[in-house]
Amino acid sequence: MTPQLALAALVLGPAVVGVALALAGTTAGPRGRAVADRAAFPLAVATAAAALGLAALAAATRASAQAPFLAGAPLGLGVDGLSAVVVPAVAAVVLLVLVFAWADVREGRARFAGLMLLFAAAVSLTATATTLPALLLAWEVMGAASYALVGFWWRDDARVGAGTTAFVTTRAGDLGLYVALAGAVGGGLLGAGPTGGLALGDLAALPPGWRDVVAGGLLVAALGKAAQLPFSWWLSRAMEGPSPVSALLHSAAMVAMGGYLLLRVEPLLAATGWAATAAAWVGALTAVALGVVALAQRDLKQLLAASTSAQLGFVVLAAGVGAVTGGTAQLVAHAAVKALLFLVAGAWLTALGTKQLAGLRGAAGIWPVVGGAAAMGALALAGAPPFALWTTKDAVMAVALEASPALYAVGLLGAALSAAYAGKVLVVVLGRPRRGEEARRTWDSEQQGTRAVPRLAQAPLVVLALAALGLAVLGLPPAVGALAPTLGQDPASAGAGALELVVSGVVAVAALVAVVLLVRADRLPEPAWARAWLGLGAATDAVVRATLRAAEAAARADDALARGAAALARGVVGTAGATRSADDRLDAGVRGLAGRTDGLAAVVTRADDGVDRAVHGVAAGTKRLGGLARRAQTGQLHDYYAQLVVVLGAAAVGLVLYVSLR
């Protein structure tokens, strides 16, 4: 298989299988749907496994491919150093999540597996896109697939609403991509360069002005997808979707692609200056603000969602300060850790019927494999040595320190908060398990639990837990040294120094211990403003309400406009009448009025009759198509027609005179 073909198949294979499965799962007859549901996961897992192989092949061969699309703006795909790391990582998470879902998802299996594959295809295209049209195409399909996945349980209005919130919010950010594409066109990139036009790699060389437009657009789009401030709220709502969806979309893929895009266009951000600074600060502040939000949550999935925003804040920060190597490492490590934790949350939700921390006390002790994986995931999320996020975050922080001590300080606070909210999870799930009556009272708060975690669902947890430990190498000098040159970075300044590692390790452990003590003493503050996601939900609701009010006002104004147009029409007809001779006018006016009144009365009083007559008249008229134009069905029509012709005829004569006398 040629590299080019492998790359195309990586995108098209899952897309075709996914669409076919989703269509079969929704539109086939009952028997067909049953067959599709049975075949769905074996087929999907096989497809995902093949995609992982293709991703590895494409990464190893640095494949590239192209398809014509718009004039001077083709769809370009290619694997470079950055995507060579990220694309296989995402493909691996897709595979693991699908294996888990095989055991976890009970209804609509074909639709679920199909949508997941379609989503995976969109992510592969997003990550390999080398031109703006390819990126925009993949980016929005990714959003639509996420809408369908978050609203997967469509009988529940709130869940579909959550999908709508996710799609509309991220699309608000996506408008930035449209602006960026237009900016690249304005900057003369149509048909330029070896890719055939609008290449992502050429953006940094745009002339100032258009370059700023493009950078701003991409920044907004990326912040929206990555659930950074002020867009974070949609991620909270998205937790109403199935857990495996969160395990893919809100760890390795959708949100991660926001951070990924900024890493990819880091030279452009740096070229403008302001865009890089803005990214760095938004990332750092999101790490802190959403860290506080995470710490205040009492629902495990909400906590994990807020922590996703916060952890991606470090990726965005990395793109802002030019720490592409560290950012990439952080992206991949976070993908593994967060996929693991969302799957654990999902396994417990299915088995115990709850995702409330209160109900999950001691959950780790019930299924030791799940519990052990959860503990490793939480420790990794805390940034505790020797787990993955400890080193990767520091690879970012080391560069941030050089850029600005203030940024570093804010980032360090974010790191401490990570340890704190991870510690909150850890202390709860590792606590003394509930028994008997007490357990029955707190379990099943969301749904009836199955009290079982199948082997098939446990297997991916083990793999991901090992990754949460092993990926620590990504932030350490040997791996950084190997990775940095492929990302166009200097290996010497890309990794975390020993001092940073010690400092952050100590900070993480200290914060962890502090939170454990506070939770034990039941004195951990959970302020309402933080639990409510800083009021972002209320703000979103306010925007929605204002928009709907504006829409209703516009609709009323439009109705008034329609009435005005009708009144104007009557006025015009009246004026036309006035131009006739007085007798004629009187005569016609009286007759017209009488005719109209009669016609209206006839319609109102003998409605059926009137309709019938009109209908028969029309039918008769239709048979004489040749005479249609001249044939008037009612006195009304005839009247108006003649009068309009008079007015327009007069205007035409006037214009002819004007033009010929000019």
Added chain:
Amino acid sequence: MLSLVIFLPLVAAVVLAVARGLPDAAARWAWVGVTLVEVLLVGVLWARYETPAPGALAFDQQVEWIPGLGASYHVGLDGLSLPLMALTAVVFAACAVYALAESTRPRSQAALFCFLQTTCLGLFAAADLVVFFLFFDLSIVGMYFAIAGWGHGNAPGSAQRSALQFFLYTFLGSLALLLGFIGLYVASGTFDMVALAADPPLVGAGMTGGLVLAAVLVGLAVKTPTVPFHTWLPPAHTDAPAVGSAVLAGVLLKMGTYGFVRIAMPMLPDAWRSSAWVLIAVGVVSVVWGALVALAQTDLKRMVAYTSVNHMGYVVVAVGAAGVVGGSAEEARALAVTGAVTQMVSHGLITGALFLLAGVLHRRAGTYEISRFGGLAGRAPRYAALFAVAAFASLGLPGFSGFVAEVQVFAGSIAAVPWTAVALVGILLTAALFLRALQRLLTGAPGEMTASVADVRASELVAVAPLLVLATLIGVLPRPLLEVVEPAAQTVVALVGR
């Protein structure tokens, strides 16, 4: 060959009209047969089409008609008209198939719609202003009868009132158009569109050119329709039968936007350039206003009708931006015009499908009131899938034709006139309104009328699915369409830039 394509439906219309004894079923199938032959014939035209030289037409045919007036029967095709001819053939075929399950005077309906099809095809092929105007007006008359005769207003007589309002409004618009045509004729002595485009009169005529353009623009703006001339559209759609709405939105509205690129831009280039700002403003307002008002609608058909105002607004923005010649590259403006033409095709396919799907609801439940449905995904999964695909296509999701159109419109327009980025709000609002409609119609708990909605029948599926498949094909593989449109768009941009 081209004239055969244009007039074959008219022949069928006459035959259907006089064949009084024809059984209903035969009339329905005859209509389907005619429209399928038309699809085939247009397919042959497309296959044999070779991009003509700039300003020239393929399949050019000219017969003397009124030599005293400089008017002739002149028809021909280029990259602007061929896609719309194809769209016309496809939309009418979908309507004919959809109407297989209609029982109200099918023979007359088939005759009327065949007549309408000739007016549409003739208008898009017209290369003479008199021919253009003739078909323009005849299409209005035909649509009047379609709404008045087969409409289904909420109140008795409301279809007739809406039809009359539609007729008066668009007829008034057509008279303004006629005024403009007369102005062009007086200034040049010919009605021939090829000649007028090659050697535009009124260049440098200042005020006069502006007045003639204003007359033409008002005529086209009413038909398109743009804000503030759009108020005839929602009642016309609400009361029109499903096939009438599909043709009205899918094909007839394009006559207005087609007029921009075919007549106004090439024949009045300097007036166009100086009024480009007005067009852009009208377009942006139409985009935002149409979407905003659509968001507030509770009636599915009115909602889709207002999204048409929004979608046609993108076309107006693009053709307006193409008139802002200073300071922007010609490629960007050509991109905008290509996007505008693509949008005409795309909107025809997608909105045609949406109106037919709205018609399915009315067939089952007798209402378009969104709040009376809900949970249709459970009761009618195939209907739900079709509707969801159509909705996502209409909100401009990549993978469908709407995206190919809108991304070009935006890229070209914003590159030429940066503040047209305001129109981007439109795609956010349409996303919100379609997802809201999906949520209220398809998901959640079943509504009051949900139980009465049986899933789509074979004829409904066969009518709607091809429209959506075509929209998807254009979305994924746009080259076959764009390769036809692009040279023509470049020609238009070059003509405006003179």
